[in-house]
Amino acid sequence: MSSKRELGRLGENLAADYLERRGMRVVDSNWRCPQGEIDLVAFDAEILVVVEVKTRRSLRYGHPFESITDAKMHRLRALAVLWARHHGFYSSPLRIDAVAVLSAGREEPVIEHLRGVFR
Structure with a gap:
């Protein structure tokens, strides 16, 4: 695994497979707009779930979850609303x-x- 981008892509693929094995339906990945990017979008039954994926080779620089900031969570919430609006899911419950x-x-x-790291 040579590049950070390749590692990130591997992590997103592994995360998507993991979520699907647990009954979620992944419907989008790497969705981009001018405001940012969503790693994965899935449905857990009727709940729209936006997923932030963090991949690391080791814990040398901390646990992957430690790199998810409050600012990132606020941005993901805004991106989730944009994704839902863009895809016609106006009244779906939302989880990050x-x-x-x-x-x-x-x-x-x-x-x-x-589950539900930000409301």
């Missing part, structure tokens, strides 16, 4: 989740999922 992926390359990745 975070997924941490630790992937050292040689071992099985460790994936953690936090």
Whole structure:
């Protein structure tokens, strides 16, 4: 795994697979607009879920969740509303989740999922 971008893409793919195995339906990834980017968009039953994915090779610089700031959460909330409006989901309940992926390359990745990290 040579680049940060490749590591991030791997983490997002692993996170999407993980969420789908747990019954969520991933409907979009890497959605971009002028205000920013959403890593994953999924539905958990009728709940629209915007997912921030953080991937690291090790814990040397802290746990992946530690890099999710309050400002990022506020931006994700605004992006979630924009995504919903753009795709015609005006009245869907909304949740923001975070997924941490630790992937050292040689071992099985460790994936953690936090539901409802910001309301």
